[in-house]
Amino acid sequence: MPTIPLNTESSPEAVIELLFKLKVKDVMSTNIFTAKPQTTMRDIQNSMKKHYITGLPITEGDTLVGIVSMDDIINAFDKNTIDEACESHMTRNLIVLQESMPLSLAVSYFNKYKFGRFPVLNKKNKLTGIVTTTDVIAALLVAMNKEVERLEIEAQQAQDALQIEDEKQRKERSKILEKAKNLEAFPNRLIEFKTEPFNFETAGQASTEIKKMLRGMAVDKALARRIGIASYELEINQVVHSKGGMMRYYISPESIVIEAIDTGPGIPDVDAALTEGFSTASEQVRAFGFGAGMGLPNTKRVSDLFHINSKPGKNTTVRVQFNLSQEPETE
């Protein structure tokens, strides 16, 4: 009989769980046919034939005393002891399973002892069932069905959750754009975006959103570009140099003011920082093309008013203003 490939070391978690969660009593047949020690071998053979089984437990009351297998029957025919009582021909040295044993142990018994069936005893050592390989297959198939169904539902739920999150973010983004498009005049508005240190995934997002908004508000193209440059440089500065901060955009009919406030660490030498080509950016960040040392100079150059305030060891605030002209686009 080939070995059952029981692998408890590198099987998937769900499979290992099944093999240990299922107990022998979940798997065994309880409708057992038995015989008494006085029953003849021939009667036992007939019983086997009638019930399509190849092994019969022999009991006294509900205590298991032996087992007669097909092998024993053939030997009895061979030695002509077929009409004798089974008690002198049955196997007394029995390998049995306990009700509470996990299925993995039962399978290892099938591998080790090469028997076709094992009687099952309860805690009081009474015979309560019998396990064959067919019983094991049936139980595993049922359990497998349930487990795979459960895993499929879990996977679908996880995917649904991701989609809902995606939808939510998309709705948030389009809400901002919608608001911008529906503006008729320039009412006073304040928009805020948080920046996270070294988060290059989201770096620049605030500026891109603001530029889209300005376009929607029919702001002069060249002006929108200048605002975009200032916003982007200030936003990237927060991501590259600060411990995190806030980008604030104040929009009024007369002007747009960008306020970049961070939570530290402050600029030791503001004059140096304003010098073109001077940068304190790290090597890692320069590899991305940042750290040209032109951020603040660029910002100052494109804005109508520029103000920077930094307390070394504390935080930095940059405020820039763009004056809005009410003339329509001439480009």
Next chain:
Amino acid sequence: MTLEEIAKRLKLKALYSDYENIFCTNAYCSDLLSDIMGNAKDESILISIQAHKNTVAVASLKDSPAIIICNNRPIGEDMIEACKDEGIALFVTGDNQFEVSAKLYACLHKALPS
């Protein structure tokens, strides 16, 4: 010259096909993002080897019609998606920045300045 014509002449590979075929008159070659922000003329094609999302943000802020990535630098899906979102064409070529700049200059100006 239009982007499609440029792509054909310089044998550029487009990373997505339905880009807007804009008429271009200028280009800028740099790998320092702030340098592009400060010195590139608006609406210039960007020639760079910085193949990541932040280049797209800068291109968008300068209203660049296209980005050409040189030296066959690998380009991630997120950069391609960002370009699609912003409506900026994205090309890659095995030529280096000197070669691309020279060829593009010739296309756009037809002759070197005297």
